[in-house]
Amino acid sequence: MSQTPVETPPVLSSPEAVADALRAAGYLPDETIAGTVHLAAALEKPVLVEGPAGTGKTELAKSIALATGARLIRLQCYEGLDEAKALYEWDYRKQLLRIQAGGTGGSGTEGWEDVEGDIFSEHYLLRRPLLEAIRAEDDVVLLIDEVDRLDVETEALLLEVLSDYQVSIPELGTVTARRRPLVFLTSNNSRELSEALKRRCLFLHVDYPSPQREREIVLARVPGFSDKLAGQVANSVAALRQMDLKKRPSVSETIDWARTLQLLGVTEVDGDALLRHLHVLLKHQSDIETARTRLTR
Amino acid sequence: MLTAVEGLVAELRQVGVPVPVSAVVDAAQAMTRIDVLDRGAVRVALRAVLVKDAGHLTTFDTVFDTFFALQGQPGEVEEADRGPVGGDDGTETYGDGHGDGGGRGGAPRGLQHLDDDALRDLLVQSLRDEDATLLRALARVLVDRHAAVNPARPQDVGYNLYRALRMIDSSEIVARLAAAADPGPGGEGVPSEVAVLAAEARVQALGLALETEIRRRLVVDRGADDVARTLRTPLPENMAFLGASALHVAAMRSVLRPLARSLAARMAEQRRKHRRGALDVRRTVRRAMSTGGVPVTPVFRRPHPAKPQLVVLADISGSVSTFATFTLQLIHALRSEFTSIRSFAFVDGIEEVTDLIDRAEDPTEIARLLNEAGAGVWLDGRSDYGNALSGFAERWASQLTRRTTVLVLGDARGNGHDPQVDALATVRRSAGAVHWLNPEPRDSWNTGDSDIGRYAAHCDTVVECRTLRDLRGFTERLAAPGAVVAPGVQPAAEGVGQRRHDHGDGHHHHHH
Numbered sequence: 001m002s003q004t005p006v007e008t009p010p011v012l013s014s015p016e017a018v019a020d021a022l023r024a025a026g027y028l029p030d031e032t033i034a035g036t037v038h039l040a041a042a043l044e045k046p047v048l049v050e051g052p053a054g055t056g057k058t059e060l061a062k063s064i065a066l067a068t069g070a071r072l073i074r075l076q077c078y079e080g081l082d083e084a085k086a087l088y089e090w091d092y093r094k095q096l097l098r099i100q101a102g103g104t105g106g107s108g109t110e111g112w113e114d115v116e117g118d119i120f121s122e123h124y125l126l127r128r129p130l131l132e133a134i135r136a137e138d139d140v141v142l143l144i145d146e147v148d149r150l151d152v153e154t155e156a157l158l159l160e161v162l163s164d165y166q167v168s169i170p171e172l173g174t175v176t177a178r179r180r181p182l183v184f185l186t187s188n189n190s191r192e193l194s195e196a197l198k199r200r201c202l203f204l205h206v207d208y209p210s211p212q213r214e215r216e217i218v219l220a221r222v223p224g225f226s227d228k229l230a231g232q233v234a235n236s237v238a239a240l241r242q243m244d245l246k247k248r249p250s251v252s253e254t255i256d257w258a259r260t261l262q263l264l265g266v267t268e269v270d271g272d273a274l275l276r277h278l279h280v281l282l283k284h285q286s287d288i289e290t291a292r293t294r295l296t297r
Numbered sequence: 298m299l300t301a302v303e304g305l306v307a308e309l310r311q312v313g314v315p316v317p318v319s320a321v322v323d324a325a326q327a328m329t330r331i332d333v334l335d336r337g338a339v340r341v342a343l344r345a346v347l348v349k350d351a352g353h354l355t356t357f358d359t360v361f362d363t364f365f366a367l368q369g370q371p372g373e374v375e376e377a378d379r380g381p382v383g384g385d386d387g388t389e390t391y392g393d394g395h396g397d398g399g400g401r402g403g404a405p406r407g408l409q410h411l412d413d414d415a416l417r418d419l420l421v422q423s424l425r426d427e428d429a430t431l432l433r434a435l436a437r438v439l440v441d442r443h444a445a446v447n448p449a450r451p452q453d454v455g456y457n458l459y460r461a462l463r464m465i466d467s468s469e470i471v472a473r474l475a476a477a478a479d480p481g482p483g484g485e486g487v488p489s490e491v492a493v494l495a496a497e498a499r500v501q502a503l504g505l506a507l508e509t510e511i512r513r514r515l516v517v518d519r520g521a522d523d524v525a526r527t528l529r530t531p532l533p534e535n536m537a538f539l540g541a542s543a544l545h546v547a548a549m550r551s552v553l554r555p556l557a558r559s560l561a562a563r564m565a566e567q568r569r570k571h572r573r574g575a576l577d578v579r580r581t582v583r584r585a586m587s588t589g590g591v592p593v594t595p596v597f598r599r600p601h602p603a604k605p606q607l608v609v610l611a612d613i614s615g616s617v618s619t620f621a622t623f624t625l626q627l628i629h630a631l632r633s634e635f636t637s638i639r640s641f642a643f644v645d646g647i648e649e650v651t652d653l654i655d656r657a658e659d660p661t662e663i664a665r666l667l668n669e670a671g672a673g674v675w676l677d678g679r680s681d682y683g684n685a686l687s688g689f690a691e692r693w694a695s696q697l698t699r700r701t702t703v704l705v706l707g708d709a710r711g712n713g714h715d716p717q718v719d720a721l722a723t724v725r726r727s728a729g730a731v732h733w734l735n736p737e738p739r740d741s742w743n744t745g746d747s748d749i750g751r752y753a754a755h756c757d758t759v760v761e762c763r764t765l766r767d768l769r770g771f772t773e774r775l776a777a778p779g780a781v782v783a784p785g786v787q788p789a790a791e792g793v794g795q796r797r798h799d800h801g802d803g804h805h806h807h808h809h
Contacts, residue, residue, distance in 0.1 A: 043327060190559070295491065
């Protein structure tokens with residue numbers, strides 16, 4: 001595909017290596033996550049990470065950056081995000097100053113062509129995250145967060161970047177990446193993404209972890225937490241997820257709860273402790289009610 | 298390897314998962330970059346490349362198990378004492394499945410001699426420790442003993458699974474798992490609700506392992522293509538409402554909630570986006586004062602598009618009740634997109650069920666509540682559209698306004714009763730629009746006792762609504778801003794006349 005020979009950094013050379021590196025960075029991947037990240041590096045394709053909120057999608061990109069020693073460039077998407085905020089923008093104040101300076105500079109020999117060529121050079125370009133990732137000299141990981149918040153029209157902006165790792169600037173020509181960055185897009189699936197975008201990406205669905213994995217996550221994230229208590233915490237959260245709730249507790253809430261328990265010096269989680277701490281895990285009053293009636297019957 | 302990938306892709310497409318050519322190319326490329334002998338790695342890679350929608354993952358896993366079932370599974374400890382791997386177990390004759398397990402191929406020998414109680418102990422252990430290898434080995438023994446897999450009847454997977462789960466007594470396993478996790482306060486041996494729920498979550502893995510094993514056996518015997526064909530299930534959104542089995546209904550129910558959520562998000566977004574109205578001169582001029590009189594930022598009026606008021610008349614008699622409850626659920630989940638929703642249920646009589654449905658904390662309860670209340674039944678519980686519609690026209694037509702959209706859900710099969718078309722005409726005169734959603738395929742409209750053609754004359758549109766996908770399409774058009782009346786479907790009169798021509802491949806798309 002690319003002219004330059006593909007050189008995968010050693011940490012990404014196999015699923016096992018990815019898993020080890022991530023673990024060292026404090027993120028506990030399962031087989032699917034490690035395998036998909038490895039494949040993304042091998043095929044040089046972006047990864048579209050989808051799943052319920054709070055399951056560590058953003059955290060994955062951060063940990064990859066940490067594990068590979070790359071710089072993380074983050075583009076937080078929101079409704080109304082446009083080219084000027086995502087790709088690049090001309091620094092018109094600086095350009096204005098340059099033109100004024102040229103006008104009063106005295107000699108008057110400077111032609112408009114010179115000025116124009118000058119003010120449309122990279123010096124006057126404000127790099128936004130996408131261009132920054134493409135132009136980077138060092139290793140970068142590009143995180144495009146909550147891509148589902150983007151307007152449908154703006155989504156098309158990403159296509160060129162994601163398929164060819166290049167950006168076209170009319171005044172400058174096409175800027176191509178020196179080395180292809182690892183790209184992660186996260187989505188909470190609040191709307192369907194376009195086929196064109198999905199086709200360019202590998203798909204990774206991150207669901208709630210199994211109790212075993214969640215226990216390990218708690219242990220890794222909350223230092224000094226007891227093994228037994230972590231198991232009980234993971235089990236209780238798994239039980240809550242079985243219920244029919246508006247918003248099921250996510251991993252981040254599990255960790256919050258574990259920290260709370262640690263602060264309070266709780267050593268044993270039973271039904272009562274869970275009842276008392278429901279508000280840490282559940283964010284809707286109606287969910288708390290549902291869980292309470294279910295647990296006290 | 299590539300043949301298997303091709304088969305897999307063909308089957309995925311057959312089931313309705315869209316797989317673009319570029320994804321197939323990626324799949325082939327991915328195979329060169331991973332260890333193809335590692336089945337898990339192959340699964341992960343193909344999944345990442347071929348599937349682009351979380352709703353398709355389960356389908357993918359099933360299809361993958363079918364096409365890659367015969368590949369070796371290295372790293373399995375129990376395989377070591379099994380003798381020749383694969384192939385031999387499918388040739389066994391499966392009798393009543395109650396043998397003692399001795400001498401049957403397939404299961405690891407060490408486990409063969411254990412009785413069911415010991416197996417249960419091991420099962421509890423494997424589920425508790427999430428030991429997938431042990432669980433797989435146990436699944437083999439269990440399927441050997443209890444599932445009674447008959448390769449001549451591959452369509453029985455559901456029954457085989459049910460049977461194996463019943464023989465091993467999965468509720469007992471839940472209880473033991475729960476007890477192991479939590480001996481109860483003070484060791485009374487009564488596990489808490491938390492422990493039970495957590496145990497239930499874990500036991501799902503057992504069902505999956507058993508199903509995979511049963512399918513593996515069938516594939517050994519009959520070949521992947523054949524099994525895939527026999528066991529093919531459409532995606533939930535493409536399953537027909539009419540005649541849906543309990544399994545299909547469960548699958549459809551599981552996709553309904555995410556569907557309603559994404560639909561609501563999308564509608565809200567459209568509403569926001571379409572709100573730019575005419576130029577507001579006064580405010581533009583006012584704002585221009587801050588830029589020296591130059592109108593740099595024009596200000597536009599924000600029109601408030603009228604949200605439709607909905608009145609839903611749903612036939613909830615046995616034959617079409619699935620369709621009715623799904624539609625009611627979807628519409629009520631979207632209630633913020635409408636000014637008001639009033640629901641009426643009918644069989645041969647009609648009554649208002651708005652309160653009943655609002656009371657349902659969870660949309661999936663609607664069906665149960667309607668049943669308990671015995672709503673809409675007046676005489677014999679067989680649909681009588683004529684009586685129901687005239688009853689509605691008599692009692693409620695006066696409350697309809699031009700801003701009301703009336704939806705009628707049903708197959709228009711009045712069991713030979715007088716259709717009383719005039720009643721629908723009355724309703725239409727008072728309401729802004731009348732849409733009829735028919736769950737029957739267009740081909741069977743106007744056959745037998747179907748009166749849809751006669752009603753169609755008094756409807757703005759008659760829509761074929763066989764699947765969740767159709768339903769979603771209709772709902773989206775209905776709530777679209779500005780589409781208070783006709784959601785862009787062909788007018789009823791034409792629709793009825795031309796319907797036989799535009800009905801092509803069994804899946805119908807309405808033009809906009």
